[in-house]
Structures are given as structure tokens and as C-alpha cells.
Amino acid sequence: MFQETPYIRHKLRVEKSAKTVFLLMTVLIIIPLIMIVTYMVYKASPVLSMDFLLTKPTNGMRQGGIWPALLGTLYLVLMSLCIAAPVGVMAAIYLNEYAKDNWLTRTVNLAVINLAGVPSIVHALFGLGAFVIFAGIGRSILAAALTLAVMTLPVIITSTKESLSAVPMSFREACWNVGATKWQTIRGIVLPNSVSGMLTGFILEVSRAAGETAPIMFTGAVFYKAIAEGDVFAYGLLDQCMALSMHLFTISTQVPNVPEALPYGTAVVLLSTVLAVNAISIGLRVYIRSRKKW
Amino acid sequence: MVNSQPKIQVSGLQVSYGKEPALKGLSLDVRDNEILGIIGPAQSGKTTLLKVINRTIDYISSARVTGSVLFEGKNILETKDVHSLRRKIGMVSPLPVGLPLSIYDNVAFAPRAAGIRDRKKLDPLIEQCLQQAALWDEVKDRLDTLGTKLSGGQQQRLTIARALSHEPDVLCLDEFSIAIDPVTTMRIEDVLKELKSKMTIVLVTNLVQQARRLADRTAFVWNGELIELDDTETIFSDAAKDQRTKDYVNGVFG
Amino acid sequence: MITRKQWTTVSEFLIETVIRICGISAIIFVLGIFFFVFREGAGFLFSKWEPIKFFFSTEWYPTSVSNKRYGILAIIAGTASVTVIAMTIAVPFGLGAAIFISEFCTGKLKEILKILIEFLAAIPSVVWGFIGLMVMNPLIIDIFNVPIGLTALNGGIILSLMAIPIIVSIGEDSLKAVPDSYREAAIALGITKWQMVYRVLMPAAKNGLLAAVLLGVGRAVGETMAVLLATGHAVQIPGSPLDSVRTLTATIAAELGEAPVGSDHYQVLFVIGIFLFTITFVINLTAYLIVKGIRVQKGES
Numbered sequence: 001m002f003q004e005t006p007y008i009r010h011k012l013r014v015e016k017s018a019k020t021v022f023l024l025m026t027v028l029i030i031i032p033l034i035m036i037v038t039y040m041v042y043k044a045s046p047v048l049s050m051d052f053l054l055t056k057p058t059n060g061m062r063q064g065g066i067w068p069a070l071l072g073t074l075y076l077v078l079m080s081l082c083i084a085a086p087v088g089v090m091a092a093i094y095l096n097e098y099a100k101d102n103w104l105t106r107t108v109n110l111a112v113i114n115l116a117g118v119p120s121i122v123h124a125l126f127g128l129g130a131f132v133i134f135a136g137i138g139r140s141i142l143a144a145a146l147t148l149a150v151m152t153l154p155v156i157i158t159s160t161k162e163s164l165s166a167v168p169m170s171f172r173e174a175c176w177n178v179g180a181t182k183w184q185t186i187r188g189i190v191l192p193n194s195v196s197g198m199l200t201g202f203i204l205e206v207s208r209a210a211g212e213t214a215p216i217m218f219t220g221a222v223f224y225k226a227i228a229e230g231d232v233f234a235y236g237l238l239d240q241c242m243a244l245s246m247h248l249f250t251i252s253t254q255v256p257n258v259p260e261a262l263p264y265g266t267a268v269v270l271l272s273t274v275l276a277v278n279a280i281s282i283g284l285r286v287y288i289r290s291r292k293k294w
Numbered sequence: 295m296v297n298s299q300p301k302i303q304v305s306g307l308q309v310s311y312g313k314e315p316a317l318k319g320l321s322l323d324v325r326d327n328e329i330l331g332i333i334g335p336a337q338s339g340k341t342t343l344l345k346v347i348n349r350t351i352d353y354i355s356s357a358r359v360t361g362s363v364l365f366e367g368k369n370i371l372e373t374k375d376v377h378s379l380r381r382k383i384g385m386v387s388p389l390p391v392g393l394p395l396s397i398y399d400n401v402a403f404a405p406r407a408a409g410i411r412d413r414k415k416l417d418p419l420i421e422q423c424l425q426q427a428a429l430w431d432e433v434k435d436r437l438d439t440l441g442t443k444l445s446g447g448q449q450q451r452l453t454i455a456r457a458l459s460h461e462p463d464v465l466c467l468d469e470f471s472i473a474i475d476p477v478t479t480m481r482i483e484d485v486l487k488e489l490k491s492k493m494t495i496v497l498v499t500n501l502v503q504q505a506r507r508l509a510d511r512t513a514f515v516w517n518g519e520l521i522e523l524d525d526t527e528t529i530f531s532d533a534a535k536d537q538r539t540k541d542y543v544n545g546v547f548g
Numbered sequence: 549m550i551t552r553k554q555w556t557t558v559s560e561f562l563i564e565t566v567i568r569i570c571g572i573s574a575i576i577f578v579l580g581i582f583f584f585v586f587r588e589g590a591g592f593l594f595s596k597w598e599p600i601k602f603f604f605s606t607e608w609y610p611t612s613v614s615n616k617r618y619g620i621l622a623i624i625a626g627t628a629s630v631t632v633i634a635m636t637i638a639v640p641f642g643l644g645a646a647i648f649i650s651e652f653c654t655g656k657l658k659e660i661l662k663i664l665i666e667f668l669a670a671i672p673s674v675v676w677g678f679i680g681l682m683v684m685n686p687l688i689i690d691i692f693n694v695p696i697g698l699t700a701l702n703g704g705i706i707l708s709l710m711a712i713p714i715i716v717s718i719g720e721d722s723l724k725a726v727p728d729s730y731r732e733a734a735i736a737l738g739i740t741k742w743q744m745v746y747r748v749l750m751p752a753a754k755n756g757l758l759a760a761v762l763l764g765v766g767r768a769v770g771e772t773m774a775v776l777l778a779t780g781h782a783v784q785i786p787g788s789p790l791d792s793v794r795t796l797t798a799t800i801a802a803e804l805g806e807a808p809v810g811s812d813h814y815q816v817l818f819v820i821g822i823f824l825f826t827i828t829f830v831i832n833l834t835a836y837l838i839v840k841g842i843r844v845q846k847g848e849s
Contacts, residue, residue: 011740018742019652025644029712030664033671036679087570094571098564100355104572110836111574117763117832118581118825119770120673121797124804125821129584133809150577157574174391174453176350178404178460179381181556183563188403193394211672214772214797218804245674245773252678253777260682267678271671278670282663378553409552 037271044264052265056229057247061255066266068227071234072141072241073273076216077209079145079237080152085202087149088156095157096164097186116154120214123151127219140238144220151215152205159204163197164190196288203281207274213245221246223254244270299367301326301464301494302347307361309342311354316342318518319361324464329486329495331509331526333502333542339518340498341388344466347496348383349376366463381408384457384465384493388472390449392441393456397424397433400441400452404460419459427455428485447478454482458489465489466496471504483508502543506530514539582825589818596812597819608783610803610813618816620823625785626700626793630775633704633789634711634768639761641708642715646760649716650723651745662720669713673773680706680778694790698780701789706774711764718763722756723749759835766831770824772797796824 004012041048055065091108099105127147137143167190175185213221221243227234235241248270252263300323309317317339324330332340345351346359349370363370365379373379381404393400401420410416420437424430429451433444441452450470457465467486471479486495486508499505505512506526513523514536522529522539534540541547586593605619649661680702688697726749734744750757780792781802794802800817807814 011743015740015742018745019648022644022648022652025641026648026661029641029645029668029709029716030661032709033664033668036683039683040679087573090567090570091573094567098567099571102355108572108574110833111578113836114578114829114832115574115581117766117770117828118578119772119797119828121772121800122581122585122770122821122825122828125585125588125800125818126581128804129588129818130580133588134584150581153574153577170387170389170391171393173350173387174393174456175403175407176353177348177380177385177387178407178456179377179379180404180407181377181560183560184407188407189393189395207670211670211674213672213674214801217801245672248674248678249773249777252681263678263682267675271675274670274672275667278667282666375553377556409556 040264040268040271044261044268046261047265048268053269054229056226057224061224061251062258062262066244066247066269067229068225068234069242069244069247069266070269071227071232072221072225073210073244075141075235075241076145076148076220076243077206079141080148080209081202081205083146083149084153084156084205088153088201088205089160089198091153092157092160092164093186096161097182097190112154112157115150116158118151120151120212123147123215124218126150127215132219138238139218139222139240140220141235141241142220142237144216144241147215147219148209148212151212152208155205155208156198156201159201160194160198163194163201166197167193196284200281200284200288203277203284207277207281210277211245211270211274213243213249216243216246217249223250244273300324300364301366302496303364304343304347305362305364307343307346307363308359309339309346309351310358312356316518317346320515320518320520322513322520322523324494324496325511327490327492327494328510329490329497329508331505331512332496332498332515333500333505333512334515334521335542335547336500338516340515341468343515344385344468344496344498346371347464347466348380348385349373350380350385352376381460382463384454384460384462386450386453386457386465386467386470388469390446390453390473392444392449392452394440394442396438397441397444397452398437401455401459404456408460420455423455423458426458426485426489427451428481429455447474450474450478451482451485454485462493464494464496466498468498469500471499471501479504502545506543514542516542582822585818585821585825589815589822591810592812592815593819593822602819606783606785608799610807610816616812618812620796620799620820622783622785623794623796623799623820626779626783627769627795627797629700629786629789629793630703630707630779630795631765631768633700634707635761635765637705637708638711638715638764638768642712642760642764643719643757645712646716646719646723646757647745647749650720651741651749662717665713665716668709669717671710673710673771674777676706676710676774677777680774684778688790692790696780696792698778698792699790700779700786700793703775703779703793703795704789706778707768707771710771710774711767714767715760715764718760719753719757722753722760725756726752755838755841759838762831762835762838766828766835769831770797770828772801776801796820800824 052065053070054067056067058064095105095108124147127143131137131143131146132139171189172185175189180188220240222240225240225242244266248263248266251258251266302324305321307317307320320339320343334340346363351357351359359371370379393403395403398420401423402416405416405419421430424433429448432448441449444452470482489495497505497508509526511524512526512529514521514529516538522534522536528534529539530543601619604621605617606622607617607619608622609617649658653661684702684705685697688694688699688702730748730752731744734748775795776798779795779798781794782792783794784791786793800820804817807817
């Protein structure tokens with residue numbers, strides 16, 4: 001009774017081949033990634049060491065390490081986070097807790113999506129026009145960090161909004177029912193229970209900001225700047241700085257006769273920083289899921 | 295026994311969500327220190343009525359409210375200070391809500407929001423509320439465990455304790471027994487009988503017999519309108535005036 | 549002496565005000581981006597800009613001493629060529645992977661694949677460009693026996709790898725949004741999984757999948773560093789995928805540093821910025837409206 005007819009056999013064959021094709025497609029996306037990363041690490045291996053991280057480039061950037069770029073990236077990332085995090089979190093609170101379903105809210109949502117979709121080079125033009133020239137800050141860490149903050153704002157808004165909306169509505173209602181104000185409810189119940197989700201957003205912001213090149217190119221990052229090795233306060237807010245992403249661009253295109261291992265080493269440091277940061281955010285997400293309080 | 299002025303007087307209350315009417319000109323009154331049972335099939339506007347009484351209807355942006363609701367003589371639809379209003383009205387929702395805080399903090403949430411932070415004042419208040427909600431004996435040794443870790447029935451009593459924590463004049467319960475077992479239901483019903491001496495209770499219930507057991511007077515609400523409001527005995531006897539009331543309490547529909 | 553109640557009311561009001569201001573910050577920034585980019589380019593736009601020559605001339609000689617010409621047709625062709633190549637690769641692979649992850653695998657494998665796709669999305673664009681420059685370049689030279697591997701093909705492949713994660717994650721979301729009852733109903737009729745995907749899920753999720761593709765296009769058009777490094781800087785209309793090209797984004801990135809602030813050349817680069825902003829705005833708006841259309845269909849508010 002349940003015997004396969006030729007037609008069914010054909011259908012099952014199609015099914016099987018469809019599955020194989022989709023599997024192959026997925027694998028073909030993943031495999032090159034792994035191969036390329038392995039290849040890059042192999043190529044970079046001659047220079048990878050603590051010294052590479054902690055010394056400055058010498059001999060016209062054909063030797064030495066990446067310390068000023070590493071420190072510059074750290075400055076840019078932390079500053080942009082300090083600017084984007086409060087604004088982004090409050091914007092998310094507005095969207096999730098206060099906004100009614102009206103044209104303004106829809107416009108804000110559209111603006112968030114658009115802000116995420118604006119090309120990074122246009123963000124660079126904006127940063128140059130608004131912060132460097134109009135506000136008169138000049139090319140500096142501050143101007144570059146502001147540009148990065150505007151660019152990464154949607155990352156924080158989206159992930160915070162998601163973690164806020166994961167807090168059940170009934171919790172809010174219970175608080176309102178006992179006479180708590182909206183803000184008391186948010187501070188007492190909503191925020192404490194979405195803080196780890198927000199943290200994931202911050203980490204993603206860090207990863208985005210660390211990797212970006214175009215927005216900082218014309219707003220504060222420079223090809224070369226000599227700073228003291230080992231001094232973590234070497235940059236001032238209004239100084240220009242080096243950055244890992246910019247440094248990778250510089251030594252792979254702008255400087256002739258750089259030994260291959262140097263740009264590979266820089267690329268690997270940048271890549272592993274970004275991927276490690278992402279891994280932390282994924283780990284955090286898994287951890288949050290594993291210990292829900294309700 | 296019956297006061298001249300009702301505790302809550304609802305008149306001509308109309309509520310609609312967008313174009314969908316939920317209450318169509320409902321009028322009723324709640325007297326001091328009584329248990330008013332409100333019965334009626336699902337979707338007849340009972341929960342909406344409670345949301346209007348404590349003004350949490352404000353947070354539903356599509357809701358339009360007209361009419362008047364007098365609480366101790368003042369129209370609550372016009373009051374600016376909704377938070378003080380809500381502190382005079384305790385509200386217990388259908389599904390138990392333990393906030394993701396410790397049991398202690400759950401009950402202390404409302405007093406703290408109102409500015410009471412002194413442990414010396416809080417401790418006795420919290421014990422009293424948990425006692426009143428018949429939960430104290432079960433949790434007194436573990437006040438710092440999460441409220442969300444309690445069983446459903448315990449969480450519902452925690453919800454009641456929280457509703458009592460701001461010492462309300464009126465306690466509203468919205469189908470409180472929907473998610474808990476019969477034994478806990480009976481315990482909470484005993485609690486309500488005791489609380490009656492201290493406050494007015496509005497009991498919205500899906501269980502017709504629960505209203506019969508507890509309520510002094512019972513209102514039958516159907517389709518956004520008040521069909522009948524009378525002494526519970528009358529409603530549940532042949533003396534009920536409206537045929538629909540008789541049919542509903544006898545289980546012909548609903 | 550203010551009472552506690554007044555204090556609560558005041559602080560509540562203040563906090564709400566700050567939150568509302570931050571809430572509309574996204575609108576302010578989008579308008580700000582348009583305003584400031586426009587402001588820098590306005591001088592040229594209103595006095596010397598000739599739209600016909602700008603859009604339809606291939607002559608881009610911004611630094612010529614005698615006769616400066618600003619025609620971006622070849623540069624538009626550059627952007628178009630890498631975008632088309634990228635989408636030709638990214639759409640089938642992206643949607644295929646989305647379907648595989650959403651429908652054909654479960655549990656641990658699904659989690660791992662999603663994490664890997666997330667990693668793919670996290671790779672900085674300058675690293676992609678570097679890969680194009682150092683890894684793909686020699687490969688293309690060897691395989692196709694051409695003198696230079698920094699071509700539209702190179703940039704297209706790199707861009708496709710960058711666009712795929714977007715297509716996969718949004719595509720998977722829209723497949724996930726198809727109610728399970730559809731799947732159960734289809735399986736109950738005795739059809740195979742592939743038929744279900746092809747006949748039931750794809751039609752049901754088609755708007756979401758379309759939005760996924762559109763956002764992928766947006767990413768490809770707007771990407772800067774990767775194409776700057778991988779496509780080899782030749783302002784020309786490409787005759788084949790193995791020609792070098794220059795994109796709109798790369799032009800700005802490469803030339804802004806050398807153009808004196810306030811010069812025609814500098815202002816033209818901002819005009820290109822306005823053009824790019826407009827393109828991506830339209831793409832994102834369309835994707836947003838499509839996704840919103842889905843919600844309206846499902847009756848959510």
C-alpha cells in the first residue's frame with residue numbers, strides 16, 4: 001500500500017538534490033572564509049608577536065609594529081561608544097516604551113533603517129562637513145569618534161530595542177497597576193532585565209567601529225603619527241591618530257616595498273579583534289538565553 | 295450599612311478601541327466595603343472597565359473613553375495625578391505576574407516607588423501584606439528568592455500582596471483564578487472574605503459560582519452593556535429580571 | 549521646599565524630555581547628513597553643475613590643468629558593473645543558504661551556521677579589500693591569464709561575500725515569519741520538503757526575500773574600502789568583468805584627500821555623495837515599505 005510509485009521516487013530524488021544544492025551553496029560561502037583566514041594567519045605568522053603589537057612602525061612603516069594604530073583604534077572605539085551608547089539606548093527606550101503608533105514613530109523607524117543603510121563614505125562626507133568644518137572641531141579623534149557614533153547608532157538602537165521588547169508587557173502593567181510612573185517602571189523592571197541584551201549591542205558597536213575605515217579617513221585618522229610606546233594616554237582628544245583599519249589601507253596601498261608579512265599581520269590583528277569581540281557578543285547571547293529569570 | 299454616596303460611580307461609560315466598541319454606555323456603582331461581582335462572557339468589556347478605573351487604559355493608544363467615573367466623588371477620567379489614583383486602587387491581573395525581583399522587592403516595589411525606603415517601615419508592611427495574601431508562611435524563610443520562581447498559585451498570591459502593599463481603598467481582581475488550581479482559588483477566596491472588612495472589592499470573574507459564593511451584589515455585563523445589577527441572591531434566583539441573566543447564570547450560554 | 553511628589557513629577561518630565569529628544573535623534577542625523585553633505589556641495593551644484601554632462605559624459609578629468617571635466621557616467625558604470633556581478637553571485641547563494649538554514653537543518657548545525665554567517669558579516673570592509681588585493685588578485689591573474697587581477701570581477705566577488713550575510717539573515721527571518729501552519733498544511737498534503745519550499749514558502753515569503761535582496765544591493769552600492777582596494781582604479785566603462793573599474797564610493801575615498809577644501813573638485817565629490825545618499829535612501833525606503841506591506845497583510849499593527 002505504501003509502495004513508492006515512479007513519480008514519488010522522482011519527487012524524492014528532486015528533494016534530495018535540492019537539499020544537496022542548498023547545502024553546497026551554504027558550504028561554498030563558509031569554506032572560503034575559513035580558507036582565507038587560515039591563509040592570512042599563515043602569511044602573517046613571521047611578524048605576529050607581542051612586540052608587533054607594542055612597538056611603533058619604523059623605517060617609513062616598512063618595519064616595526066602597530067602600537068600607535070592599535071591605541072588609536074582603542075580611543076576611537078571607546079569614544080564613539082561613549083557617545084552612541086546613551087543616545088542609542090534612550091532612542092530605543094523612546095521607540096519601545098513611549099512611542100505611539102503614529103507617523104512620527106514610523107518616521108523614526110525609517111530613519112534608523114536609513115541611517116544603517118547610508119554608505120560609509122557618505123558618513124565620512126557628513127563628518128567632514130558637520131564636525132570638522134562646520135563645528136570647527138578640526139580633524140581629530142573627537143570628530144572621527146562622533147562620525148563613527150552617528151554611523152553605529154542604529155546598531156545600538158536596534159539591539160537595545162530588541163532586548164527591551166523581550167521584557168513581557170505584563171511586568172510593565174503590574175508596575176503601572178501599583179502606581180509606579182513610566183520611568184520608575186523602566187528603571188525598576190525593564191532596564192535591569194534587558195541590560196545584558198544591551199551589552200550585546202554595545203559589543204557589536206565596538207566591532208563595527210573598530211573595522212570602519214572610510215568614516216575616519218577624512219575626519220581624524222592619519223597615515224603616521226609618532227607616539228610614545230607603552231603610554232596609553234599618548235593621544236589627546238583633539239589630536240589626530242592612527243587606526244588599525246587605516247594603517248592596513250596605508251601599508252597595503254600607499255607605501256611601496258612593504259614586506260608582505262606586515263600588512264598580513266595588521267589584517268590578522270584587526271580581523272581577530274573584530275571576530276573576538278563578536279564571539280563575546282554571541283557568547284553573551286547564549287548565556288542570557290540560558291538563564292532567563294521568567 | 296449602605297452608604298449614601300457610592301465608592302465608585304460609573305455613568306455612561308463608552309470605550310472603543312479604534313472603531314471597535316468595547317463598552318457602550320455602561321453605568322453602575324460600587325458601594326463601600328462590599329464585594330461587587332461582575333460576571334459575563336469573554337469579550338464583554340469587563341477587563342476594559344477595570345483598565346478605565348485605574349487609568350491604565352491611557353497606555354492603549356487606540357482607546358477612546360467618554361462618560362464619567364467618579365471615585366469618592368471625583369471624576370477619575372479628568373484627574374492629572376494617575377499615579378496617586380492607582381495607589382488607591384489595587385489591581386490583580388488574570389495571569390499571575392511575579393516581577394523578576396526578590397519576593398521582598400516584589401512587595402516593596404510600590405511603597406518604594408512612593409518614596410518609602412526605610413527598612414524599619416518596609417519590613418512590617420511587607421510581612422503584613424504577605425500575611426493578608428496568605429503567603430507569608432510559605433515564603434517567610436526565603437524572601438530573597440526570585441518572585442518568578444514561585445508556583446503559579448503562589449505568584450498569584452504574591453500579586454495580591456503587591457496590590458495590597460500600597461494600602462488601597464479598592465481592590466480589583468480580574469479573573470484571578472484563571473491560571474491557578476482550585477485549592478489555591480479557595481484559599482484566595484477566604485482571603486477576600488477577610489479583606490472585605492477593610493476595603494471595597496471589585497471581583498471580575500469568569501466563574502459564575504465564584505460570584506455567587508463571594509459577592510454581595512452581582513452585575514451581569516454582556517456585549518459592553520450592563521444587563522442587570524442586583525443583590526447576588528436575586529441575580530441567582532428566579533427573581534432576576536432579565537431573561538438573559540437567568541440564561542447566563544444557568545449556563546444556557548456563555 | 550518642594551515635596552517628593554512634585555520632585556517625582558519634575559524628574560519624570562525631564563527624563564521623558566531627554567528620551568524623546570534622543571528618540572528622534574535618528575531623524576535629526578539623517579536630515580543632518582543630507583544637509584551637511586548638500587551644504588558642502590551646494591556651491592558647485594547651483595552655479596556650475598550641468599546635469600546632462602554630469603550624468604552622461606564619461607570624461608572624468610577633475611585635475612586637468614586646462615579643461616576640468618566632471619562626467620561620472622563611467623564611474624556609475626563601474627558601480628553598476630560590480631553591483632551586478634555581486635548580485636549575480638550573492639542572490640542565489642544567499643537565498644539558497646537562507647533556505648538551507650531555515651528549512652533543511654536544525655539544532656546545533658543551524659546555530660553553528662548562523663554564527664559563521666554572523667562572523668562573515670563582521671569582517672571589516674578594509675580586510676575584504678585587502679583579501680581582494682593580496683589573495684584574489686594573483687588568483688584572477690593565474691586563472692584568466694590577464695595582466696591585472698584588480699577588476700570588476702574581483703570587486704564583485706568580494707562584494708558578493710559582503711552582501712551574502714545580509715541576504716541570508718533577512719531572508720531567513722522572512723522565511724521564519726511564514727506561519728508554521730502553512731508548513732504543516734503542506735506536509736499533510738503529502739508533498740516533499742522541496743515542493744513545500746518552492747510552492748508554499750517562497751511565494752509566502754517573497755516580499756521579505758525581495759527586501760533581503762534590495763538591502764544586499766544597498767550594501768554593494770555603498771561599500772567603499774573593499775572596492776577601493778580590489779577594483780583597480782580605472783575610470784572606464786567596462787567591456788568585460790575582467791576590466792578594471794572605479795566606483796562612485798571609491799572615487800570619493802580616493803580623491804577627497806587631494807582635493808583642496810572648497811574647490812570645484814572637492815564640491816563635485818560631495819555632489820556624488822548626495823547622489824549616493826539618494827540611491828541608498830530610495831533602496832532602503834523601498835525595502836522598508838515592502839517589509840511594512842508584509843506586516844499590514846498579516847494584520848499586525
